[in-house]
Amino acid sequence: MIYADNAATTKISDSVLEKMLPFLQEQFGNASSQYSLGTKAKCAIEQARQQVAMAIGAEPSEIVFTSGGSESNNWVLSSVNKGHVITSSIEHHSVLNSCHLLESKGVEVTYLPVDSKGRVSLNSIKGAIRSDTILVSIMLANNEIGTIQPIAEIGRYLHGRSILFHTDAAQAVGHIPVNVKELGVDFLTASSHKFNGAKGTGILYKRNGVSLPPLIFGGEQELGFRAGTENVAGIVAAGYAITESVTIMNSIADKLSAFDQITINGIRAKIPNIIINGDDNNRLPGMINIVFDGVTGESLMHFLDLHGICVSTSSACTSGKDKPSHVLMAIGLSEQQAKSAIRISYGRYNNLDEVKTIVATICKAYNKILVVKP
Numbered sequence: 001m002i003y004a005d006n007a008a009t010t011k012i013s014d015s016v017l018e019k020m021l022p023f024l025q026e027q028f029g030n031a032s033s034q035y036s037l038g039t040k041a042k043c044a045i046e047q048a049r050q051q052v053a054m055a056i057g058a059e060p061s062e063i064v065f066t067s068g069g070s071e072s073n074n075w076v077l078s079s080v081n082k083g084h085v086i087t088s089s090i091e092h093h094s095v096l097n098s099c100h101l102l103e104s105k106g107v108e109v110t111y112l113p114v115d116s117k118g119r120v121s122l123n124s125i126k127g128a129i130r131s132d133t134i135l136v137s138i139m140l141a142n143n144e145i146g147t148i149q150p151i152a153e154i155g156r157y158l159h160g161r162s163i164l165f166h167t168d169a170a171q172a173v174g175h176i177p178v179n180v181k182e183l184g185v186d187f188l189t190a191s192s193h194k195f196n197g198a199k200g201t202g203i204l205y206k207r208n209g210v211s212l213p214p215l216i217f218g219g220e221q222e223l224g225f226r227a228g229t230e231n232v233a234g235i236v237a238a239g240y241a242i243t244e245s246v247t248i249m250n251s252i253a254d255k256l257s258a259f260d261q262i263t264i265n266g267i268r269a270k271i272p273n274i275i276i277n278g279d280d281n282n283r284l285p286g287m288i289n290i291v292f293d294g295v296t297g298e299s300l301m302h303f304l305d306l307h308g309i310c311v312s313t314s315s316a317c318t319s320g321k322d323k324p325s326h327v328l329m330a331i332g333l334s335e336q337q338a339k340s341a342i343r344i345s346y347g348r349y350n351n352l353d354e355v356k357t358i359v360a361t362i363c364k365a366y367n368k369i370l371v372v373k374p
Contacts, residue, residue, distance in 0.1 A: 001308045001309075001310065002308060002309045002310065002350075002354045002357060002358060003310045003347070003349070003350075004309065004310060004311050004344050004345060004346055004347075004350065004354070004358055005310045005311055005312050005343070005344075005345055006286065006345045006346060006347030006350075007143055007144075007146075007171060007194075007287055007312075007343065007345035008312060008345070009193045009194070009199065010193060010194060010195065010196045010197075010347050010348075011196065011347070011349060012193075012196055012197065012198055012237065012241075013196040013197075013240075013241060013244055015240070015244065016196060016197060016198075016237050016240045016241045016244060017237070019236055019237065019240045020198060020233045020234070020236050020237040020240075021233075023041065023044060023232045023233040023236050024233045027040055027041060027044070027232075028041075029041040029232075030229055031044075031045050031221070031229070031230050031232055032219060032220075032221065032229070041230075041232045044232060044235070044236050045065070045230055045232060045235050045236075046060070047236075047239060048065075048235045048236050048238055048239025048240075049063045049065070049239070050239075051239035051240065051242060051243045052203055052238060052239055052242055054243075055173075055174075055178075055242040055243060055245075055246045056173065056178050056179060056180050056188065056190075056205060056242075057178075057179035057180050057181050057182065058180050058181075058205050059208060061208060061223070062180075062205055062206055062207060062208055063203065063204070063205060064203075064204045064206060064222050064223060064225050064226060065201060065202065065203065065204075065222055065226075065230065065231070065234075065235050065238070066201075066202035066203070066204055066215070066226060067200055067201070067202055067231070068191050068193075068199075068200065068201070068202040069092075069094065069168065069170040069189050069190060069191035069194070069202050069203075070092075070094035070191075070202075071202055071215075072189035072190070072191075072202045072203065072204040073092065073094040073095050073098060073166075073168055073189050074094060074098050075204060075212070075215045076135075076137070076166045076187045076189065076204070076212070077095060077098035077099060077101075077102065077135075077137065077166075078098060078101075078102075079212055079213055080102055080107055080134050080135050081105070081107070082106070082107060082132075082134070083107065083108070083132040083133065083134040084107070084108045084109070084110070084130050084132045084133045084134060085099060085102060085107060085108070085109045085110070085133070085134060085135045085136075085137065086109075086110045086112065086125060086128050086129070086133060086135070086136045086137070086138075087099055087109065087110070087111060087112070087136070087137045087138065088111065088112045088113075088114060088120045088138055088139070088149075089111045089112065089113055089114060089326070089330040090114055090118060090139070090142055090144075090326065090327045090330045090331075091137070091138075091139055091168065092139065092143055092168055092170070094168075095137055095139070095168055096111075096326075099111075099137075107134075110128045112124045112125065112128060112138075113330065114147075114330055114331060115331070116331050116332050117147060117278060117279035117280075117282075117331065118142055118145050118147035118277070118278055118279060118327065118330070118331050119147055119149065119150070119279055119282065120138055120149055120150070120154075122150060122153050122154055122157060125138075125154055125157070126157065129161075129163070133163050134163065134164060135163065135164045135165075135166060136154070136158060136163055136164070136165050136166070137165075137166040137167070137168070138151065138154060138166075138167060139167060139168040139169070139170075139171075140167045140168065140169040140171070140172040140178070140183075140188075141169070141171040141172040141175075141176070141284050142171070142278075142327060143170065143171045143327075144277075144289055144314055144325055144327040144328070144343060145277045145278035145279075145283070145287070145289045145327060145328075145331070145343075146171070146278050146283040146284035146287030146288075146289070146345075147278045147279045147282060147283055148172070148176065148279070148282040148283065148284065149167075151167050151183045151184075151185065152182055152183050152184060154184075155183050155184020155185055156184055158184065159184055164186045164187065164210065165184065165185045165186050165187070166185065166186065166187035166188070166189070167183065167185050167187070167188050167189075168189050169188050169189060169190050170189065170190050170191045170194050171194060171284060171287075172190075172284070173188075173190040173194070173195060173203070173242065173245075174190075174194065174195025174196070174241070174242055174245030174246065174249070175195065175245070175249065175252075175253070175284055175285065175286075176249070176253070176284065176285075177249070180205055180207070185205075185207070186206070186207045186210045187204065187205060187206055187207070187210070187212075188203075188204075188205040189202065189203065189204055189205070190202065190203040190205075191203070192234065192237060192238035192241055192242075195241055195242060195245040196241050196244070196245060196347075196348065197234075197237045197238045197240075197241030197242070198233070198234045198237040198238070198241075199234075200231060200234050201231055201234035201235055201237065201238045203238065206225075212225065214226065214227070216228055248348070252285075252348045253285040253286075254285075255348075256285035256286030256346050256347075256350075257285045257286075259286065259346045259350065259352070259355045260285065260286065260287075260288055260346070262352070262355050262356075262359070263288055263344060263355055263358065263359055264276060264288060264290075266356070266359035266360075266363075267290065267359055267362055267363060270363040270366075271292065271363060271366055273293045274290050274291060274292060274293075275290065275291035275293075275333075275337070276288065276289070276290055277289040277290070277291065277328060277331060277333070277341065286345055286346035286347065287343065287344075287345045287346075288343070288344045288345075289328075289341055289342075289343045289344075290341060290342055290343075290344070291328075291333065291337050291338075291340050291341045292340050292341070292342070292366055293337075293340065294340070294370055295340060295366060295369045295370060296339055296340055297313035297314075297339060297340055297341045297342045298313055298339070299365075299369050300342050300362065300365050300366065300369065301313050301342055303361075303365035303368070303369065304358075304361055304362065304365060307361050307365075309357070309358055309361055311342050311343060311344050311345075311358075312342065312343045312345075313325075313339075313341065313342055313343065314327075314328075314341075314343065324338035324339050325338050325341070328341055342362075344358065
């Protein structure tokens with residue numbers, strides 16, 4: 001199998017798995033227990049909190065562990081109960097659907113358009129701000145086309161305006177430099193399985209001094225914000241995974257960027273009319289979204305799957321639905337073009353031979369599908 005859908009999830013690192021396993025077996029204590037088995041678990045959680053904080057330029061007291069990025073996003077958005085919220089039209093559905101729920105409760109939401117590369121402009125945010133604007137929520141990097149947003153620029157503008165600023169950084173953390181102070185955000189959300197950690201563990205950065213109601217009431221776990229026995233093994237994995245990812249980030253980014261160019265150039269040499277979506281100058285390394293004229297992305301995906309290659313047609317959270325990607329529609333593609341796209345997302349474990357195989361198989365698939373197309 002050749003796995004090229006790392007934007008959906010990543011393989012857990014061998015070294016991270018090794019650090020995680022003891023907390024599923026011999027070190028299985030409840031972190032709230034007062035005897036040594038429990039205190040070892042508690043210490044491991046606090047070490048992971050420090051590791052995550054160090055990786056994103058935060059304080060340990062600003063990090064809360066959750067079950068994933070969607071939960072973290074829901075938590076931040078659900079804290080709004082009045083006024084006005086600003087977001088973009090290409091956010092993850094965990095943000096968009098949370099905003100729809102807010103609207104049903106009387107909160108007004110502005111969904112900002114993006115340009116043809118998927119970028120939100122600062123001017124559009126300036127124009128949307130009202131006297132009752134409570135929160136701005138703009139993702140750091142898009143999960144379908146990889147476009148990186150000008151979050152630091154937006155953060156500087158919002159500073160001192162009594163408007164909270166949230167960024168969904170699930171695709172960015174561990175892959176590009178992320179520093180919450182430089183970004184100027186009040187909330188940042190991420191998910192461990194996106195950077196070679198374990199599924200089921202999310203991260204919420206909440207700037208000290210910012211108010212946020214508890215998500216789950218009960219015990220005093222997670223700084224009193226999220227009651228319930230902690231997923232110790234997953235949290236340990238998150239700490240080591242983010243540390244490892246940040247350490248090798250630059251070398252992996254260089255490798256993946258090279259893979260991007262090889263893929264694009266190789267496919268374009270055989271299929272000149274492809275469209276590459278996103279911003280060439282502001283895109284996550286390793287993520288390529290390509291439109292193939294005359295065939296559907298779904299047919300290409302299934303052909304590749306039959307040949308042992310995993311790619312996707314859209315976000316894993318929306319795949320399986322017979323609807324064009326809201327992201328691709330937002331950047332100006334037609335419905336037909338949006339349904340003719342696939343997303344290739346490389347990760348640290350891909351190699352050059354796999355990239356060449358993907359290119360050759362896509363070109364073969366495209367020509368074969370065109371021939372048999374009625």
